[in-house]
Amino acid sequence: xxxxxxxxxxxxxxxxxxxxxxxxxxxxxxxxxxxxxxxxxxxxxxxxxxxxxxxxxxxxxxxxxxxxxxxxxxxxxxxxxxxxxxxxxxxxxxxxxxxxxxxxxxxxxxxxxxxxxxxxxxxxxxxxxxxxxxxxxxxxxxxxxxxxxxxxxxxxxxxxxxxxxxxxxxxxxxxxxxxxxxxxxxxxxxxxxxxxxxxxxxxxxxxxxxxxxxxxxxx
Numbered sequence: 001x002x003x004x005x006x007x008x009x010x011x012x013x014x015x016x017x018x019x020x021x022x023x024x025x026x027x028x029x030x031x032x033x034x035x036x037x038x039x040x041x042x043x044x045x046x047x048x049x050x051x052x053x054x055x056x057x058x059x060x061x062x063x064x065x066x067x068x069x070x071x072x073x074x075x076x077x078x079x080x081x082x083x084x085x086x087x088x089x090x091x092x093x094x095x096x097x098x099x100x101x102x103x104x105x106x107x108x109x110x111x112x113x114x115x116x117x118x119x120x121x122x123x124x125x126x127x128x129x130x131x132x133x134x135x136x137x138x139x140x141x142x143x144x145x146x147x148x149x150x151x152x153x154x155x156x157x158x159x160x161x162x163x164x165x166x167x168x169x170x171x172x173x174x175x176x177x178x179x180x181x182x183x184x185x186x187x188x189x190x191x192x193x194x195x196x197x198x199x200x201x202x203x204x205x206x207x208x209x210x211x212x213x214x215x216x217x218x219x
Contacts, residue, residue: 045085
């Protein structure tokens with residue numbers, strides 16, 4: 001289903017700041033080929049640039065990337081200061097269920113790292129972006145999301161690019177999925193970086209209101 005990786009352990013001794021982890025769960029199936037993939041890559045560059053403009057976010061935000069299909073950990077959790085997304089390429093189908101389970105496993109492993117090193121952390125975010133319909137079984141992943149949201153283990157957000165099966169996304173996510181307008185990936189990632197910067201300036205354990213991008217459906 002997915003590959004095993006060793007997680008990078010940031011230098012917790014030199015940077016004891018609380019961590020704000022975010023997994024980007026990105027659909028790179030064949031249907032994203034062409035302009036959608038170009039805009040997604042441009043959006044990731046915007047995300048990197050805007051995070052790097054915030055000194056506190058650079059110390060606190062950690063980003064990981066899981067792509068699918070097939071499921072692949074592109075970037076294990078790394079601090080915003082060392083986050084340099086590579087150019088993604090289209091391939092394969094849409095194993096959404098397996099990708100979600102991989103992302104949730106990453107989150108739990110990273111939280112164990114924090115606890116082992118005495119580092120506090122904010123509720124992790126898992127951010128799914130897809131333009132298609134799952135090509136694998138996804139009900140186990142949906143159940144894991146419901147359980148995790150109920151116990152506040154993480155916050156899961158689903159973004160449907162044009163052509164996405166929004167009905168299935170509603171069954172997977174406990175929050176109403178957000179429908180991306182056109183190919184506004186750069187605006188989406190600008191909103192995400194702004195939201196993460198706001199969270200990173202708060203106190204771990206407090207809820208920070210998350211406003212949807214202006215004019216879009218609420219997440």
